[in-house]
Amino acid sequence: MSTSEDTPSSAEHRPEGSDYVSDRDFVDFPLSRELIQGIHEHGYRTATPIQAATIEPALAGRDLLARAKTGTGKTAAFAIPTIELVTPGQDHPQALILAPTRELAQQIDAEIQALTKYKKVRSAVLVGGLAMGPQEKALREGVEIIVGTPGRVLDHERRGNLDLSRVRIACLDEADEMVSMGFYEDVTKLLSHTAKDRQVLLFSATISRETARLVRQFLKEPENIILSTDADGVEGITHYAYEAPSGMHKARALLYVIDVEDPDAAIIFCNTREDTNTIASFLDRQGLDVQLISGELPQSRRSAVMKRVKAGEVRFLVATDVAARGIDIEDLTHVFNYSLPQDPTVYMHRIGRTGRIGREGRAVSLLSGTDMSTRRSLENVHKVVFTEIPFPDENTATKKRVDRQARQIRGAMGSMVFESYLPTARALLERDDGEILIATALKAFFTWDRQRKAAMVDIAPDDSSPSTDEPARSRSRTAKEPKGRSKSKRSDSKKSSAKSRSGRDRGRDRDPKPQTIAGESFEDLLEVDAGSSKPKEAKKPKKAKKAKKAKTDDSMDLDALLTME
Numbered sequence: 342m343s344t345s346e347d348t349p350s351s352a353e354h355r356p357e358g359s360d361y362v363s364d365r366d367f368v369d370f371p372l373s374r375e376l377i378q379g380i381h382e383h384g385y386r387t388a389t390p391i392q393a394a395t396i397e398p399a400l401a402g403r404d405l406l407a408r409a410k411t412g413t414g415k416t417a418a419f420a421i422p423t424i425e426l427v428t429p430g431q432d433h434p435q436a437l438i439l440a441p442t443r444e445l446a447q448q449i450d451a452e453i454q455a456l457t458k459y460k461k462v463r464s465a466v467l468v469g470g471l472a473m474g475p476q477e478k479a480l481r482e483g484v485e486i487i488v489g490t491p492g493r494v495l496d497h498e499r500r501g502n503l504d505l506s507r508v509r510i511a512c513l514d515e516a517d518e519m520v521s522m523g524f525y526e527d528v529t530k531l532l533s534h535t536a537k538d539r540q541v542l543l544f545s546a547t548i549s550r551e552t553a554r555l556v557r558q559f560l561k562e563p564e565n566i567i568l569s570t571d572a573d574g575v576e577g578i579t580h581y582a583y584e585a586p587s588g589m590h591k592a593r594a595l596l597y598v599i600d601v602e603d604p605d606a607a608i609i610f611c612n613t614r615e616d617t618n619t620i621a622s623f624l625d626r627q628g629l630d631v632q633l634i635s636g637e638l639p640q641s642r643r644s645a646v647m648k649r650v651k652a653g654e655v656r657f658l659v660a661t662d663v664a665a666r667g668i669d670i671e672d673l674t675h676v677f678n679y680s681l682p683q684d685p686t687v688y689m690h691r692i693g694r695t696g697r698i699g700r701e702g703r704a705v706s707l708l709s710g711t712d713m714s715t716r717r718s719l720e721n722v723h724k725v726v727f728t729e730i731p732f733p734d735e736n737t738a739t740k741k742r743v744d745r746q747a748r749q750i751r752g753a754m755g756s757m758v759f760e761s762y763l764p765t766a767r768a769l770l771e772r773d774d775g776e777i778l779i780a781t782a783l784k785a786f787f788t789w790d791r792q793r794k795a796a797m798v799d800i801a802p803d804d805s806s807p808s809t810d811e812p813a814r815s816r817s818r819t820a821k822e823p824k825g826r827s828k829s830k831r832s833d834s835k836k837s838s839a840k841s842r843s844g845r846d847r848g849r850d851r852d853p854k855p856q857t858i859a860g861e862s863f864e865d866l867l868e869v870d871a872g873s874s875k876p877k878e879a880k881k882p883k884k885a886k887k888a889k890k891a892k893t894d895d896s897m898d899l900d901a902l903l904t905m906e
Contacts, residue, residue, distance in 0.1 A: 363393040370396050372425055375459040380421070383455045389414035394566050395542075396422050404563040405542045406556055412693050413568070416452050419512045419542045424453065426510055426540075427485040429461040434503070436486045436510040437535060439528060441519040443468040443490055443640055444647060449514065450488040462486065467503075469493045470640025477502050491519065491527035498534065508535040512542045513555070518690075520551040532559050546693075547686060578692050578702040582716075582727040585709045592623045595679060595707055597738035599629070599657075602705055603745060604675035609659045610691050611679045620679060621659040628746060628787040631657040662687055678706040681715040688719060746783075753790050 365388045367380050380386075388396070391409040399405055399422035409415055419438070427435040440446040450466035457464070465479035467489030473496075480502050487494065487503070497503040511532055513519065519528055532541070532555075541560050545552060556563065585594040595609070611617045614635045621633035632646045632655045649655045653672075662682065673695045682688055695702030706727070708716065719725040733741075769775040 363388050363390045365393040367421075370421075371400060372396075372421070373460065376421070376425055376456065379456045379458045379460065380417075382458060383452075385417065389418075390568050391415055391566070392418040392421070394568065395419070398564050398566075399423075399540075399542055400425060402540055404540060404560040405544075405566060406548075406560060406563040407542070407544045407566040407568075408546065408548060409544075409568045410546060410693070415514065415544045416449055417456070419514065419544055420449065420453050420456060423486065423510055423512060423542070424457055424460065424462055427462055429463075429485060431485060432483050433507045434484060434487045434505065435508060436512070437494070437505060437508045437531065438486065438488045438512040438514065439491055439494065439519065439531065440488070440514045441490070441522050441524065443470060444643065445515065446488050446490055447644070453486060453488065464488055467493045467497055468640065469496075470643070473497075473500075491524045491531060494531060495527050498531070505531065505534040506536060508539060510540050510542070511535055511559075512544070514544050516543050516545040516555065517547050517549045517552045518545075520555065521549065525551055525555075528555065529558065546690065578695060578704055580692075580725050580727045581703065581705045582708050582729050583705070583732050584729070585707050586732055591679070591707065591709065592620055594732070595620065595677070596624065596627055596742075597733050597735070598705065598707055599624075599677070600738040600741040600745070601733045602675060602677075602703070603741060604703070605656075606653070606673050607657055607675035607677055608673065608691075608694050609657060609677040609679055610682075611659065611661060612682060614661055616679060617659045617661055624657060624659070627742075628749070628783075629657055630655050630791060631659060633659040635661045662691070673702070675703045675705060678704070681706055681708065681712040681719075683715060685715055685718040685723060688715065688725075689723060746787075749790065750786065753786075753793070 366386060367377055367388055370388075372380075391407060391413050395405055395407050395418045399419065405419075407415070407418065409418075423436045423438065438446075438449055440449055446468050447466055450464055453462075453464045463482075463484040464486040465476060465484040465488070467476050467487060469490060469492055476493075476497065480497065487508075494503065498505060513528065516528075519525075532539075541563075543552075543556065543560065543563070548556075583594075583598050585591050599607075609620060611620060614637055617633045617635050621631050624631045632649065634643050634646050638646075646655070646658070650658050676692050676695045678688070678691065682691070692702070692704040695704065706712070706716075716727065720727070766779075769778050772778070
C-alpha cells in the first residue's frame with residue numbers, strides 16, 4: 342500500500358511487486374466517505390491485490406476463503422468490509438474477529454481504531470494476560486466489533502459478559518495458526534454461538550487439514566481466493582546461512598554474525614524460552630539494545646516491550662514463535678534464526694516479519710547439525726535458496742563490534758565535556774589494571790546509554806520492558822526456596838489456575854529442550870575473551886561447581902552464565 346501523499350518524498354516507501362500493488366484505489370470501492378477518509382489518513386490509497394480481490398465480495402455478503410503471503414495487507418482486507426458492514430449505535434456486537442495471539446489481536450484492533458476515526462464504530466480487544474475489568478466495562482458500554490483470542494472471548498461469554506447470538510460477521514485471521522495452537526475446539530464453539538446466517542471471512546497464509554474442516558463446517562459456498570501462500574516464498578527477502586563453528590558456543594557465534602551483519606533492526610528467533618533468556622541476557626551484556634518476548638512474560642510487559650520496539654528504541658527483539666505471526670514492525674531489516682524451526686512452514690512465517698509490503702529484507706540463519714533436516718525441506722519443498730557466507734573470524738567480528746561501539750559513544754557525546762579526563766585515560770592505558778578499569782567504565786557507559794534512551798520514550802519504570810534476565814532470576818528464586826517453606830494461597834491459586842487452562846492464549850514456545858552447548862561452558866561464554874582481565878582465582882568454588890554441572894548435563898544454566906560476567 343502506498344501512502345496518502347500523491348507525490349512521494351525521497352524517504353517514502355512505494356511498494357513494488359505483484360503481491361503488493363494493484364490498479365485499484367480505495368475510492369473505487371463502494372465505501373462510505375467517512376471510511377475512505379480514515380483509510381487515506383491512515384496512509385493507504387492503493388489497494389494490495391488481496392484487498393482488491395476480497396473487499397467487494399465481502400461487502401456483498403459472500404463467505405471468503407482467502408490465502409495470501411505474510412505481509413501483503415490481509416488485515417485491512419477483512420477489516421475494511423467488516424467496518425462498513427456493521428451498523429453504528431447498536432447495543433450488541435455485530436462482528437467477531439479472532440486471532441491466534443494477543444499481539445496480533447491488539448494489532449488488528451489498532452488498525453480498526455485508525456480506520457474508524459471518522460465513523461462511529463466501536464471495537465473492543467479481548468485478550469488474555471490483561472485485567473478483565475476494563476474489557477468488561479467496554480462490553481457494557483457497547484461495541485460493534487469484538488477482536489480477541491479464542492480463550493479470552495470464550496471466558497467473557499461464559500461469565501455472561503458477551504452475547505454472540507447476534508454476531509453476523511465472523512473473521513478468522515491466521516486460521517491455520519489458530520487451529521495448530523490447539524484452538525480448534527474453542528473456535529468451533531464460538532462460531533456455533535453466532536447467528537445462523539452469519540458471514541464468515543477466513544484469512545490465512547496456508548490451509549491445513551484442520552483448517553479445511555473449519556471451512557467445510559462453517560463456510561457456505563465460499564469464494565476461494567488464492568493469490569499466493571507463504572509456501573511460495575516471500576518477495577524481496579534474501580536467505581543467508583552461516584555455519585556455526587563446532588568449538589564455539591552458539592550464542593557467541595551469533596554475536597559474531599550480528600557484528601558482521603550490523604542490522605538496523607532485527608528479530609532473533611529461538612525455538613525455546615530458555616534460548617531466548619540466554620541469548621537476550623548474553624547480548625545485553627555485550628552492550629546491545631535488546632529485549633525479549635515469550636509466552637512466559639505477563640501481557641503488560643509484552644505490550645511494553647512491543648511499544649518500545651515499534652517506537653524504534655530497541656534494536657534487537659529476541660523472541661519465540663509467539664512473535665512469528667502478526668507482529669508488524671516498520672523497517673525491520675533482518676530476521677535472525679538462532680536455530681531453524683522443526684517445521685519448515687514456521688520458518689516462512691518468521692521471515693515474513695521482514696520484507697513487509699514490498700520492502701527488502703534479509704533472513705540470516707545460524708546453522709548447526711540439528712538444522713540440516715529443516716534446511717533440506719526448505720530447499721526442496723519451499724524452493725528457498727540459501728547463500729552461504731563464511732563464518733567471520735574473531736578479528737573481523739571484533740573490529741566491526743569496536744566500530745559499532747565507537748559510533749555509539751560518539752553519538753552520545755553531544756556537548757559533553759570530557760577533555761579533563763584525557764590525562765586519566767592516558768594514564769589508565771599505562772597501568773597494569775588499566776584494561777579492567779576501562780572495561781568497567783565502558784560497561785557503565787553502555788548501561789547509562791540504554792537508560793538514557795529508555796527515558797527518552799517516556800515510559801514509566803513500572804511499565805517499562807523487563808530486564809532481559811528477569812525470567813531467569815524469577816526461576817532462580819523459586820529453585821532456591823527451602824523445600825519446607827509453605828506457599829501462599831495466592832500462589833497455590835495461580836498454580837491451580839495455570840494447570841486448569843487448556844493451553845489457550847499461549848504461543849507455540851513450550852519446547853522444553855534448550856539449545857545444546859557447543860564447545861564453551863556458560864562461564865566461559867561470559868568470560869572476557871583472550872587476555873581476560875578477570876582473575877580465575879577470584880572464582881568461588883560454588884561457581885566452579887555450577888560450570889561443571891552446565892557442561893555435564895548440557896542444560897542452559899542461566900544463573901551460571903550470568904554470574905561470571
